Amino acid sequence: MDYSSCISTSLDLNIRPLRVRDEAPKREPQESNFMDLGLNTSAKEETGALVEELNRVSAENKKLTQMLTVMCENYNTLRSQVMDYMSKNAEKEFSPSKKRKSDSSNNIGDNNVNMLTNGASESSSTDEDSSKKPREEKITAKISRLYVRTEASDTGLIVKDGYQWRKYGQKVTRDNPCPRAYFKCSFAPSCPVKKKVQRSAEDQAVLVATYEGEHNHPTQTDETSGSSRCMAIGSVPCSTSLNSSGPTITLDLTKSKSPIVSPSNNNNNNNTSNNSNNSDINKIIPKAKTESPEIQRFLVEQMASSLTKDPSFTAALAAAISGKIFHQSPPGKW
């Protein structure tokens, strides 16, 4: 299943089609624009046209909201299907075959791959410190597991999750012929998070990534996206940008903090500095943290409501409209 083919998380709210076209074809010829309105009609008609335009924008907003709702519903449906599939695999995979105490103490085998906490008393020591300290200082950090389906031909151990990782080791373990790769978070030097990535023994197209610890820094995309304005709509980050074709609002639905599962191909062809590009959506499906449809719907409504109420959005909208007007009219007429 390739989610990218049916779900696009890029919501292009291009304002271009908002020009007066079908609404009042009789009143004004196709060539007329706002400048003509301003010159040839009374102020009242101009106001009426603007109101009409506003209504049109509102209607379009509603339509987009509905589209977004449908998109999220499709997303949920597909996700539940994948989760069913993955849970079947997980039941086998997490059967208690592990001997090591540390594994069992981390509760990974209970099929619940939510962020599991063991007290999370994150020590202030860095990795350099911990590497020199005796190992009895066990990592008491959050542990989560993540499943990522890749192409069968993809032999890499790359899991895109928005962070930058540095591989520091690889080992072939006993119960799995596929090597396990060890990564440290390299985006922040003091970040204690480690990641283990190994292909599933049952289904080698599935990558199993185990995360230990919590990041003490934002994702790289959070920090480097300064070129475009970023704002959070509810809990969903998005960004707006003004380009030649008008303002574009992009909803970034990839920044889920929960363990995720990708049911389809991705993650190949990226060198291991990887992971930083969330615009290439991961087509990710939460494995354990399953938000209910009600929550999803609430988020959608919140996003739509925020879009219509957010001054940034309205400002961008106003800028787009005025830009359009300026673009269509000779300079100096305003």
Place this chain on the structure above:
DNA sequence: CGGTTTTGACCCGCGC
């Protein structure tokens, strides 16, 4: 040249 990857060696906990 600096950052990343590779890979053999080493460390250490655990079971016997």
Place this chain on the structure above:
DNA sequence: GCGCGGGTCAAAACCG
């Protein structure tokens, strides 16, 4: 105490 196995180190190779 010994061996096994997972986790980490660190030097060399690689890469942009």
